[in-house]
Amino acid sequence: MKNQLIHLIILSLLSVAVCAQPVQKQPANSVEWPAYGNDAGGMRFSPLTQINPGNVKQLTVAWTFRTGELEHYKGTSAEEKAAFEATPIMVDGTLFFSTPTSRVFAVDAATGQKKWDYNPDVYLRQDLSELTSRGVSVWPAPNDKQVTGGTSKRIFVATIDGRLIALDALTGKPIATFGKAGSVDLRAGVGNISVTSPPAIIGNTVVVGSSMGDNQRFNYDRGVVRAYDAVTGALRWSWDPIPRLKGEAGFETWKGPNANQTGAANAWSIISADAERDLVFIPTTSPSPDYYGGERLGKNLYASSIVAIRASTGKVVWSFQTVHHDLWDYDNASQPLLFPFTLNGKTVPAVAAGTKMGFVFILNRETGVPLLLVEERPVPKSTIPGEEAFPTQPFPTMLPALGLQKVEAWGMTPADKAIAQKRIDGLLYQGIYTPPSLQGSLMTPGNVGGIHWGGMCYDPTSGLLITNVNRMAAVIRLLEREKLAESVKNDQDLLRAETGMQSGTPYVLKRSYMFTRDERGIQMQTPPPWGTLAAINLKKGTLEWEVPLGYMMDINKYPEAKQWGSLNFGGAIATAGGLVFVAASLDGHLRAFKTQDGSLQWEVPLPASGQATPMTYQVNGQQYVVIAAGGHGKLGTKLGDYLVGYRLP
Structure with missing residues (x-):
């Protein structure tokens, strides 16, 4: 074991020496977006102010890049479930992003011209x-003082067929000395795992989780989280989240x-990193x-x-369980948000966990202890x-709950409402955690939120925690296996209804x-709005504002649908210019909202359609807003292969 360890150390040092090369210079007047959430803790906040409420209406398309992804699907059934959910990163004047099939592209951030691609x-x-x-993800992570050794940039992609691949950021070629x-x-x-989220980068370590279809059997694959040397x-x-041994x-x-x-x-969602605390x-x-x-x-x-x-x-420092003995598919789907929280006049390093239940937990980043009161309450x-x-x-008792917290019938007509x-009336309902x-x-909320994988963003200038929200109830029924037919x-x-075999149980x-779909479009059977954008004032512990997000019906026929909101997937970002940018809704629009109100x-x-989270950056003195527009096969939104960049004229 000792000789093996020495061998690995030598190999690591040799690899660093071989790959070291000068860092590409950052373009002048450039502000980057170097990680999925901009910073490694996922605040999704940009200090840029060039685009603001006074001029945002002048935004125009600067460039459009196409990946050719739909051509790539030909001869397969990929279009049925493909979703272009990527958020590009921007470093050294280049955008890097992946497609639904884990193809990676590098695009000039100013012109939208392709630099390289990797399949x-x-x-x-x-x-x-x-x-x-x-x-x-990019390695080394910017401003990470824990990095040692080589300085050449690498792009890491974790693929849907279970591979971790290191690419040279300048050429797109695989790094021969990494892995095999x-x-x-x-x-x-x-086992048969996939990875759908970018790896977390901390120091010389790359951390990855996994995705799996876990409703088909009891003894599914282990949900291990693993860390790899970024060089070798x-x-x-x-680390296995489930303890196996007494x-x-x-x-x-x-x-x-x-x-x-x-x-x-x-852990299929985004993993956050705090290099200063080695967490x-x-x-x-x-x-x-x-x-x-029951098993x-x-x-x-x-x-x-x-x-x-x-x-x-790889040792556990602390944990906070958001759901005990989960029976509702209440995954922690959104990235834990690391931010400075002011408590009693003192700034405390904090983690905000936004959940499908619509709850937001604020925890001490170093200990996991709730900074705002959490109480255990009896449930059915x-x-x-x-x-x-x-x-x-x-x-959580000191912040408002988001999403559909109670149920009542709704319909566009009295007949629709009666059906709802x-x-x-035919279902068991005892409130949340039925x-x-x-x-x-x-x-309620259903397994798509509340707060879903799109997650939250935090504006430190206003103290607002902003998130888009789904308001759709799910209907869950278990059938005795012996009486299924x-x-x-x-x-x-x-x-x-969707079937999960749950073999072994x-x-x-x-x-x-709880929705219907007909010639009028999609209508929930519970009151609107069905999708919203909401802001929580953390200084006051109150809901600052909540507005409908998008629509799901023809607004020429049903203009009131603009106030009903849309089921949505993909997150929002905030800027110091006083704007929140978000797409996500089923109507296929990108929108900007005023942060203040x-x-x-x-x-x-x-x-x-844009079921993805946008990002923003500045290059050559010009601010851009970029969004992946490729639709979502399972939702039936319009598919495409577009990356679109907007800027002021």
Whole structure:
């Protein structure tokens, strides 16, 4: 073991010496966007002020770049689930981003002209639960004082077929000395995992999670988080969110003879990094399967948690569980947001965790202790034989809850409302945390939020925490496996509902949502707005404003639909110019809202739908706003292959 360690150290030093080369100079008058959330902690805030409420209406298309992605899908069924959700990064005057099939492009930030592209040749006919990639990462991370050795920039992409690839930032060629010919196999010894989010970069370490379709069986693949040497590709540490052996921390919170076979609890969203404190912040998910926990009774640490891990060692520093014994698919889907929080006149390093439940938890970044009061409250019991819902759940008490927190029927006409009411009356509903049932349970907020993977942004100049929100209820029903055929035989609603086999358990999942779709468009069966943009004033602990975001119907026929909002996927960004930019809605527009009051300042139709988070930067003295417009196959929005840059004339 000692000789192996010495060998790795020598190899690391040699690799640094070989790859070291001068850093490309940053263009004059340039302000970058060097990570998915701009900073490694995901505040998604830019100090740029050139574009502001006084001139934002003058924004025009500066350039449009096309990736050719739709041509890449030909001969496959990729269009059915492909989603262009990437947020580009900008360093050294170049934009770097990935497509749904993990192809990587480098584009001139001023002109939109291609510099290079790289195709990892993902085989699209394999079983892939998701077909998306939210972006790439650059090493060394800017201003990271923990970096030692080489200075040549690398672009890291983690692919949907489970590879971690290092590319030369100048040429797009794989780094031959990283892993095996530039690549590390993330599936080796783990299983059929994908990666849909950019890796976290901290010092000389690259940290990756994984994505998996975890409703199909109980003993799904392990949701390990792993760290690799950024220079050599050597594995530095691996952490499994589910304790497997007696004596491991949290082991006693997994009860039952098969509990240690549980899968998932993976981190598919964005991992945040704090290089100064040598910490990464892992947002973990529900264990498999999402909606039945009879094989994994107990609190289930460290699933559905925010976990701080020492980046240099892989050791857990602290954890905070947002959902105990998750039965609702309440994954921590958004990036933990690191920001300075003012408490009693003192600035404290904090983590904000925005959740699908619509709750926002504010935690001490160094200890995990809530900075704003959280209390455990009783929640409904399960009626499913073999299941034991945890008796309490954590509720933040000093910030407003976002999203659909209670249910009432709604319809465009009295007949529509009556249909909605009849559907609600046939379901079990006991408020938030109503557990799944054989009858069928109404879940509010639903598993798409509240706050979804688009996450939050923070404007330090105003103290506002801003996020887009979904307001759609889910319907969850468990069917006895032995009676499955009989249950669905004469029930068209059940036949149409999404199915999760949940193999290894006595129950099959059926999931649907409280909406209808007809010639009028999509209408929720609960009151609008169905999608919003909201701002929480952290100084006051109040909702500063909340406005409808987008629409889902023809506004020429139904002008009131502008006030009803849209289901949305993708996040918002804030700027010191006093604007919040967001797309995300199903109507295919990019919009700018005034940070101060949420008033709409500008909107423009995109060439394809924008289920992605925008970004902004300055190059050659000019500020640009850029968004990926490629649509979402599962949502049925208009597909495309566009990256669009806007600037003032």
